[in-house]
Amino acid sequence: MTLPARRLPRDLRALEELLRDGQVRRAPAFSPQAPQILPTGFAALDTALGGGLLRGQLHEIVGPPGSGGTALVRLALASATQAGENCALIDPGDAFDPAPCGIDLARLLWVRPADPVQALRAAEIALEARFGLVALDLGDVSVLPPPRAPKGVVRIVRFEKKPLSPGASPWARLKSRAEKHGGVLLLLARAPQAGTFATATIELERSHAQWDGRQGAPGRSLRAVQAAAAVARHKRMPPSGPLVLNLPLRPK
Amino acid sequence: MPKIACLWVPELSLVAALRAEPQLCGGPLAVVQAGADLGGRAHVLGATPAAEGVGPGQTLAEARALCPGLAVRQSSPERERAAAQAAREAALAVSPRVEEAAPGLVYVDASGLSSLFGDDRAVARELVAAAERVGVRVAVGLAASKSVARLAARAAATDLALEATSHGVGGGAFRVVGLEEQREFLAALPLHELELPDELHQSLRRFGLYTLGEVAVLPPGPLSARLGPEAALLSRLARGEDTSALQPRLEPDRFEEGEELEWDASSAEPLLFVWKALLDRLAQRLLARGLMAREVCLQLRLADASWDERTLDLAAPTREVPALLQLLRLSIEGRPPPAGVRAVRLAAVPVREVLEQMPLFGPRGASPTQLAAAVARLSALAGPHRVGSPRAPDRWAPFAAECGKFVPPPPPRVSPPPAGELQLAARALRPPRTAEVRCDEVGAPLLVIGEGALGGRVVASAGPWRTVAEWWTEGPIALDAWDLELAGGLLIRAARELHTGEWRIEAVYD
Numbered sequence: 033m034t035l036p037a038r039r040l041p042r043d044l045r046a047l048e049e050l051l052r053d054g055q056v057r058r059a060p061a062f063s064p065q066a067p068q069i070l071p072t073g074f075a076a077l078d079t080a081l082g083g084g085l086l087r088g089q090l091h092e093i094v095g096p097p098g099s100g101g102t103a104l105v106r107l108a109l110a111s112a113t114q115a116g117e118n119c120a121l122i123d124p125g126d127a128f129d130p131a132p133c134g135i136d137l138a139r140l141l142w143v144r145p146a147d148p149v150q151a152l153r154a155a156e157i158a159l160e161a162r163f164g165l166v167a168l169d170l171g172d173v174s175v176l177p178p179p180r181a182p183k184g185v186v187r188i189v190r191f192e193k194k195p196l197s198p199g200a201s202p203w204a205r206l207k208s209r210a211e212k213h214g215g216v217l218l219l220l221a222r223a224p225q226a227g228t229f230a231t232a233t234i235e236l237e238r239s240h241a242q243w244d245g246r247q248g249a250p251g252r253s254l255r256a257v258q259a260a261a262a263v264a265r266h267k268r269m270p271p272s273g274p275l276v277l278n279l280p281l282r283p284k
Numbered sequence: 285m286p287k288i289a290c291l292w293v294p295e296l297s298l299v300a301a302l303r304a305e306p307q308l309c310g311g312p313l314a315v316v317q318a319g320a321d322l323g324g325r326a327h328v329l330g331a332t333p334a335a336e337g338v339g340p341g342q343t344l345a346e347a348r349a350l351c352p353g354l355a356v357r358q359s360s361p362e363r364e365r366a367a368a369q370a371a372r373e374a375a376l377a378v379s380p381r382v383e384e385a386a387p388g389l390v391y392v393d394a395s396g397l398s399s400l401f402g403d404d405r406a407v408a409r410e411l412v413a414a415a416e417r418v419g420v421r422v423a424v425g426l427a428a429s430k431s432v433a434r435l436a437a438r439a440a441a442t443d444l445a446l447e448a449t450s451h452g453v454g455g456g457a458f459r460v461v462g463l464e465e466q467r468e469f470l471a472a473l474p475l476h477e478l479e480l481p482d483e484l485h486q487s488l489r490r491f492g493l494y495t496l497g498e499v500a501v502l503p504p505g506p507l508s509a510r511l512g513p514e515a516a517l518l519s520r521l522a523r524g525e526d527t528s529a530l531q532p533r534l535e536p537d538r539f540e541e542g543e544e545l546e547w548d549a550s551s552a553e554p555l556l557f558v559w560k561a562l563l564d565r566l567a568q569r570l571l572a573r574g575l576m577a578r579e580v581c582l583q584l585r586l587a588d589a590s591w592d593e594r595t596l597d598l599a600a601p602t603r604e605v606p607a608l609l610q611l612l613r614l615s616i617e618g619r620p621p622p623a624g625v626r627a628v629r630l631a632a633v634p635v636r637e638v639l640e641q642m643p644l645f646g647p648r649g650a651s652p653t654q655l656a657a658a659v660a661r662l663s664a665l666a667g668p669h670r671v672g673s674p675r676a677p678d679r680w681a682p683f684a685a686e687c688g689k690f691v692p693p694p695p696p697r698v699s700p701p702p703a704g705e706l707q708l709a710a711r712a713l714r715p716p717r718t719a720e721v722r723c724d725e726v727g728a729p730l731l732v733i734g735e736g737a738l739g740g741r742v743v744a745s746a747g748p749w750r751t752v753a754e755w756w757t758e759g760p761i762a763l764d765a766w767d768l769e770l771a772g773g774l775l776i777r778a779a780r781e782l783h784t785g786e787w788r789i790e791a792v793y794d
Contacts, residue, residue, distance in 0.1 A: 074706055097737075098775050102709040102794035116695030118655065121674075127711040129791070130674040130685045134705065139692045141659065142674040142685075145666045154662055161658030171711060171794065238773045243744055248728060252746040254767040257708050257775065257793065279708040281793070 070165060070216050072104065073111030080263045080272035081232060085165070090207045090217045092226050095236025097171070100259040100277045101220045102127075104234070105167050108218060110134035117164030124151040125172030131282075152202045159209040159217060166210075170221045203229040235264040236277070256280040285463060287395045287404065288530060289426045290433035291375050291411055293367065293388035294441045295340075298330030300363035303370075303419045303452035304543065304561065310448065313355045314338050314347050318544075329359055332446055362542025362627060364388075367420055369540060370569055374414040374422070377572050378407070381532040391430050393530050408458035417572045419452020419565060427461040429526035435473060436461045451568045466524045471497025484514050496522040538581070538631040541566050548587045548624025552616050555625060559612050560605065562630045567603040570634060576601035576656060577632035580608060582615065585627035592621040597668070600659035600690055601635045607657065610664030659690050680753045681761070682779075683712035683791050708793050710777065716788035721778065729768055729778065729787075738789055740770035748780070765790075 071084035078084045085091050085108065095101045105121075112119050113136035120141040121128060128142060141163070145151040151168060158166045203226040210217045219226055224233065237260045245252030257279045263272040293299055297315045302308060312335035316326035328347050331338040337350040348354055368387035375382045378401075381393035397407045408426045415422040423444055425436025436459040445455030461469045473496045475488055488511075493499055499507075500522035508516035520526065541562040549555050570576060578601045584592040596611050663671045672687030719734035729742045747766030754761045762782040769775050775793035780786070 096773070097711070097792050097794050098773050100706075100708070100794065102711055103706055106709050107706050118692050125711070126714045128674055128685060129683050129710045129712045130676045131710070133707060133709065137674055140673060141662075141690045142672060142687060143662050143666055144670040146670075150665055154665055157658055157661050157665070161654055163658075240773075241744065241769050241775060243746060245746070247744060248726075254746050254769075254775070254793075277706065279706060281708040 070108075070115075070117070071111050073107045074104065074277075076275045077104070077234070077261060077263070080269065080275065081234075081266065082269045085216045085218060086231055086268075087164075087216055088211045088214050089231035090203065090210055090219065090226055090229055091232045091234070092219045092221065092224065092230040093234045093236065094221055094224050095259075095261075096222060096238060098257065098259075099236035099238040100257065100261070100279050101171060101236055102169070103277075103279050104236075104261070105169065105218060105220050106133050106135060108165060109140060109167060110136075112165040112216075113137075113139040119165040119167065120155075120158035120161075120163040122151050122154045122158065122166065122168045124148055125169065127169065127172060133282075152206065155206055155217065156209050159206065159213050159215045162213050163215050165216045165218060167218045167220065170219065170225065201229075203227065230265075231268075232266040233264045234261055236261050254281050285428055286393075287397075287407075287426060287428065288430050288433045289375075289379075289392040289394040289408060289411055289424055290430065290437040291371060291390040291392060291415065292423045292425070292434070292437040292441070293371050293415075293420055294423055294444065295330035296364050296367060296388040297359035298332070299388075299421055299453055300360065300367040301357045302332075302446070302448075303367055303565070304360075304363055305357075306419075306448040306450075306452055308332070308355060308357075309446050309453055310334060311355060312336075312338070312351050312353055313357065314344070314351075315357050315359050316344055318359045318361060326358075360542075360544045362544050362629060366541045366565070370418040370565070371415055371420050371422060373539070373569050373573055374418050374420065375411065377414045377417075378411050381530060383531045384533060389434075391433065391530055393532065394426055404460045404462070405458070408460055412456035412458055414572065416449060416454040416456060417451065418569045419449065421446065421453045422456045424456065424458035425461065426458065427466065428463050429524065430528055430530065431521050431526040432461055432466060432470065432524055435470070435478075438477065439469075439473075451565065467500075470522055470524055471495060471500060473497075475499070478518075480518070481514060484511060484518070487511055538633055539566055539569055539575075539577075540629060540631045541569075542627065542629035544627040545625065548626060550624045552613055555616065555628065556609065556613060558628050559609055559630065562628065563605045563608050563612075566630060566632050567605050567608075570603045570632060573634070574637050575634035576603050576637050577608070578635035579633040580611070581631040581633070582612060583629040583631070584621050584625045585629075586621055586623040587626055588623050590623070592625075594619070598660060598663070600656040601637075602656045602660035603632075604657045604660050607660035607664045611660070611668060614664070614667070655690075655692070680751075682751075682765070682777075683710060683714075685712070710791040711794050712791050713789055716779075716790045719778065719787050719789050721780070721787040729766060732768065732770060732776070732778065732787075732789075734789055737774065738776065738792075740772055740774065742768050743771050744769040750782075752782075767793075 068087050069083040070087060071078050093101045093104055109119050118139050122143050124145045126144045143154045145154050155166055155168045206217055207229045239258040239260060241257050242255045244255045259277040260274045261277050262274050301315050314328045314331040314335055316328055326344045328338060328340055328342045330340055335351045335354055338347040371388055372384050372390050375390045375392045379392045379397060383391045385391060394407050401407045401410045404426050408424045411424045412422060423437045423441040425433045425440055427433040427436050440457045440459035443457035447455040475494055499518055504516060504519040507519050543558050543562060580596040582594050586592055594615055659671060673690045674685050675688050677684050677686050717735055717738055719732055721729045722731040723729050729745055731741055732739045745766055745768045748764035750764050752762045763779040765779040768778055776789050777791040778787055778789050
């Protein structure tokens with residue numbers, strides 16, 4: 033294999049500049065086998081997703097509190113950081129608990145924006161910076177616009193501070209950023225947000241909690257939570273059947 | 285044979301002014317003393333070629349009479365300091381051994397540089413280019429000794445031009461004096477162009493000596509006996525005998541840029557304009573040296589002559605001007621200075637830029653520079669203390685977290701098999717939400733009345749787990765914690781303060 037020498041800059045200084053700016057990194061023509069999948073670490077879900085999360089795509093996890101959405105996001109972060117990927121967690125709810133769960137915290141950038149609009153912008157910046165996995169945790173907030181006022185009602189408001197707007201279509205913008213820069217955008221929300229811009233939608237449903245010991249007896253503790261997951265929609269794979277999530281509680 | 289280059293910034297005050305306002309290069313401009321009365325008695329320190337007839341030493345009234353459309357700027361010690369520093373850094377970008385003899389006068393050890401840049405002319409050209417990259421116009425002389433290099437730089441100054449560049453002012457020139465032509469070069473130099481004491485100069489003129497060549501042929505002993513030790517030095521200079529060694533200094537630990545305002549700035553907007561220009565120049569200087577800013581110090585001289593100093597501890601090294609500008613704006617808005625601002629000084633503490641070889645066939649990740657820039661942009665967006673690598677604090681505090689610097693290690697050569705395990709995660713509530721909890725006769729919770737969905741009848745519970753910690757601090761922890769399952773399936777961690785009896789919800793399991 034020979035390199036196309038005539039295309040290389042002859043000036044050593046020019047080459048150093050390119051290396052410094054990060055413009056010279058790899059030869060795309062020689063890397064057709066670059067991995068396109070980022071496993072979540074949960075084998076059954078990876079199988080249903082066709083191997084894992086697709087690079088350059090937006091994935092959405094939707095489920096009520098207690099159904100294991102946060103656990104799935106943390107598992108995906110653990111899997112990616114252990115593989116050497118730099119990951120970003122956009123956490124406008126300031127809800128991340130750094131208790132040991134397999135995440136290599138040195139590779140995780142934790143961003144706590146003040147509001148959902150800032151969170152969307154932060155996710156965009158993280159995708160542009162080529163983080164391997166960008167997890168956007170909207171488990172406690174929503175970026176959906178408020179319902180419109182009914183027609184025929186005129187509101188007169190003076191000196192009202194105009195709130196920041198997430199833009200016409202934040203998900204289209206985020207999806208295009210993910211496609212352009214090759215990162216995975218994993219969105220956690222309580223209700224569907226991204227619509228058709230999501231390549232895959234994973235729906236969760238909580239089942240029941242398992243307790244050790246009799247109610248009121250000393251030593252009783254929460255052992256685990258049972259939940260169910262399903263890939264409800266995928267642009268390249270058929271919908272999956274329900275997958276059982278067993279979520280044990282590690283004592284804190 | 286040693287080779288010494290002299291990098292000289294002629295008319296430092298003029299160059300410093302044009303570096304800050306390069307658009308004035310083409311027009312008539314005169315720089316006068318700082319703080320002088322602009323009514324006409326101020327003395328001109330330097331002028332652009334477009335100000336025909338205007339030169340150093342004239343009063344401003346004379347200069348205005350000669351050139352009616354003359355623009356005038358006062359010299360700024362802050363700008364001159366920054367320009368001199370930039371010239372020194374330009375020299376350091378070419379050679380590691382550099383001596384700053386005076387502001388705007390730098391000697392560079394050029395021995396061995398030919399293997400990097402080519403012949404002596406290429407080395408001198410590189411010095412001129414390095415200075416222009418940081419916005420400073422210089423005259424460079426290269427010779428076998430410091431004194432001859434200095435004279436060569438003076439000779440090169442006659443070829444200087446004045447051109448506006450994107451980062452300041454260019455149009456530098458150089459003169460290389462080889463060992464074989466040194467005698468001829470020195471012999472032709474007129475004595476009045478040297479910085480000789482007036483008394484010595486007058487004596488030499490009375491003897492009919494006008495060039496260095498005429499001094500060189502005189503015997504040094506009788507010359508020094510008649511005219512003193514300064515004449516002995518001149519005689520040695522005339523023969524090219526200079527044995528003074530280069531005294532290199534360490535690299536600067538801070539890169540500084542400053543500006544004095546013509547008015548008291550009392551809002552953020554005018555300061556943003558000034559900071560933008562300063563940061564542009566700082567970033568250019570850092571880029572020229574392959575460095576990044578680890579920390580940025582902002583010093584504001586206020587109208588009451590006091591100083592307001594603040595430090596931006598960056599989440600990651602960067603030289604991204606928009607991000608730094610945003611951080612400065614956040615700092616000034618968060619803690620406004622108590623009086624109007626008269627002068628601004630920005631200092632960057634540099635750190636070596638991390639260069640990393642990217643894999644040819646692996647996933648396309650970010651370079652350390654891109655990562656640092658992204659962290660800086662995110663810090664500017666969310667706040668500097670809300671971006672970083674998460675870590676648990678080194679004390680017992682439930683669901684507490686801190687932000688550290690984000691410095692990811694290099695990726696492993698072989699990825700280990702994933703060892704993560706699906707487990708129930710806690711979503712911390714910061715700060716914990718207060719709630720009203722009804723309990724049975726033994727203290728077990730029966731009903732939680734909290735904000736929004738954080739409430740309901742308790743279906744199952746486990747606890748209490750008593751924790752007493754941090755009692756030696758001002759914020760002791762004494763609580764009974766419970767895991768509660770509410771009607772509807774929500775699982776929460778609630779705790780009752782032992783001292784106050786108040787309940788709070790600390791986390792939601794998900």
